[in-house]
Amino acid sequence: MPSKTFMGSVSSPKVDLVVDMGSPLLNLTVDGFLKIGTVAAAKVVVEETYHVVKRGSVSKHNLEDALKKMCKEGAYWGAVAGIYVGMEYGMERVRGTRDWKNAMLGGALTGAIVSAASNSKGDKIIMDAITGGAVATAAEFLNYLT
Template sequence: MSSVAGHMDARDIYEAGPPCVSRAVDGFVRIGMAGVAWGMFMGSYDAVKEGHLGASRALYVAKSITRNGLGWGCFAGAYLGLNCGVESVRNKKDWVNASISGAITGAFVSARTGNVTKMLGTSVLVSAIATAGDFLRPAQYPPTGI
């Protein structure tokens, strides 16, 4: 980092990427919108399948949209925020960050079950998926192609 009296120049800021909060919010919004789409389509499908009509159907779909949008968004925001935080603490950009943040996020998401075995299993599964995903994603955030 080329800094004078603790100041970062434009190159340092670009190489560091956006702050962790920005990454978490970006993930919440992007993946949350995918959850909204999933909730809209699957909620509508399930409402018809279960025989909901009129206002009952609209309420069912609205709950599905909210549940999926917030759930997916919170999961992605937590993962990306943790990933960035782990990267900052370790001062390294490698697959280990994805493994650690995936494990923590998986445990966090499954904690409401109260079942330690399920928490451990979800933690390992999310960690493995996040680690595999780390090898597939671009090396820079956000991927600009420059």
């Protein structure tokens, strides 16, 4: 029986932005902030576009709300990413090695810092630290697989 196959690839354009802050720690932190902040803002654009299509109309008020959400989400997730990247780099420098443990420790510290900054108390900070460490470690292991 004859069969047909399809082969191809999909690629996206790569955009590199280099910001030199004079320190590798600051460079990585700002890079993480900008990249993840942009992703978060783009997520809001897609969500708001969906809502506009669903409603069938758009207003100046909707656009202003969408812009505020983009800025808020971009700043929040950019800050979280910046803290994480800085913590992971700091762990690498302190420990003198580059392995998954840096991701785990950086994620745990980031989870604790973000939780504490959100006025969480006690057990919530610990749980968020555990979650941050687990997510960062899982992401690091998945990164090794690809």
